[in-house]
Amino acid sequence: MKPLWRQRPPSRYLLSFHGPPCYARWSSNNTRYPLRILFCGSDDFSITSLKALHKELVERPDTIASIDVVCRPGKRTGRGFKNVREVPIKAVAKDLAIPxxxxxxxxxxxxxxxDSAAINLIIAVSFGLFVPSRLLNAAEYGGLNVHPSLLPDLRGPAPLHHTLLAGRSKAGITLQTLHPTSFDHGIILAQTPYPGFDIPEPKTCTVQKLQSLVAPKAAEMLVQGLRDRVFIPPLTDVGWWSNARLRGRNPELKYAPKITPMDRHADWFSFTANEILRRQRVLGPLWNMATGPDSRKRVIMTLSRHPVIDNAPIRKVGLPFLWSSGSMERPFLLVRTKDLLLLRIAGMTVEGERNADAVEAATRANLLREAGGESVTFHEVLM
Incomplete structure (x- = not known):
């Protein structure tokens, strides 16, 4: 079934007869208002948009008549799966008296x-489930989505993470239609002007800080889009990518896939020291697999910078070694990265053990051995 706005219109809509072919042209004075919204969300990013919509409902009931929230069920966690972790937006919706x-x-x-009337607009913000075309076709105005990037760049479920992992200094927001078959492929109805707004202190920014910056901007764009009725056809793509001049000087578009445990793997041969530390800042502590005399164990590490030490032994990239620059100094663990710089392994959690100082944790897990009388190293570290 075609979306409503692609079908030949019923007689109640105004038509344009300015030459063939004859298509529907919805009047700017369309009275099929206010909106009855189905809001699909989950986390803090979507909560900010929900609160903005609720404020609009209270202050401008001529714009929004009702809001219903859809979220995923809570998940059982903890020992024996006895605890239920609810989706954050559920509690917020209940506090706002939203179904x-x-x-x-x-x-x-x-x-x-x-009020005996159907939902006429679906809005999905950081939701995770695909809204089927069956529901989009049934909603008079289809669906909208807010995405924290300058689409089509950083298309995918984790744009904020990948913005920081790429070392970028700018970010952006996109308001688009919900595509009937693909995530993040809708028509762009509003967008931050290219090349985006500045990220304050991008070299130290975390995902949480970036989200606190973009979430209010995204909510503002969404509400303004509803006021401007950008969802009423004819729809116009206003994205920067449709501008050939901008597209011609843009660097390679990046995809923003879901963050997985492998993204937290400390790949010493692929990343420089700065890239490793950036990955830790964005994703949290990184991990490797260490092999002791009897077993292989996952080790989760907290890393920090360490100055170049001229007399430190040259160990191969990715193999941590124990080092002390003086007889009175407590030894610590260092590791060389792809660019041959040194990072200190400050804290470590060995699989099955509690978190501790790196040397203490490695010793307790029997991961150290003598190496030629010069120092002590891991038995082996598997990349």
Whole structure:
């Protein structure tokens, strides 16, 4: 079934007869207002947009008549899976007296009626589930999505992480339609002007700090888009990528896939010292596999910079070694990176053990051995 705005319009809509072919041209005075919104969200980023929409509902009921929230069910966690971790947006929606619907799939589910009228706009912000075309077609105005990047750059579920992992100094927001078959491929209805806004202190910025910067901007763009009725056809793509002049001087577009445990792997041969530390800042402590005399164990490390030591032994990249620059100084663990700089392994958690100072943790886990009488090294570190 075609979306409503692609079908031939019923007689209640105004038509334009300025030459063939004859298509619907929705009047700017369209009275099918206010909006009955189905909001699909999950985390703090989406919560900021939900609060902005609720404020709009309270202050401008002529714009928004109702909001329903859809979120994923809570997940059981902890020992024996006895505890339930609820999706953060659920508590916020209840505090705002907004109806909440917990679903793990849209199969067989339909939005509720509000005042005997159907939901007419679906908004998904940091949701995770794909909104099926069945629901988009049923909603009079289709669907909208807010994405924290300058699409089509950083298309994917983790744009904030990959913005920082790439060492970028600018970020952006995009308001787009929900595409019926693909994530982040909708028509761009509003967007931060290219090349984006500055990230304060990009060399020290964390995902949480970046999110606190972009979330209010995203909520503001969403609300302004509703006021401007950018979702009413004819829809115009206003994205920077549609501008050939800008597209021609843009660097390679990046994809922003979901962050996985492998992204936290300390790959000493692929990353420089700065890249390793940036990855730790963005993703948290990194890990490697260490092999002792009897077993292989995962080690989670906290890393910090260390100055170049002229008389430190030359160990191969990625093999941590124990070092002390003086007889009175307590030894510590160092490791060389791809660019042959040294990083200190300050803290370490060995699989099955508690977190401790790196030397203490490695000793307790029997990961150290004598090496030619000069120092002590790991038995082996597997990349």
């Amino acid at each position: 909440v619907h917990e679903i793990d799939t849209f199969t067989g589910w339909s939005p509720p009626l509000r």
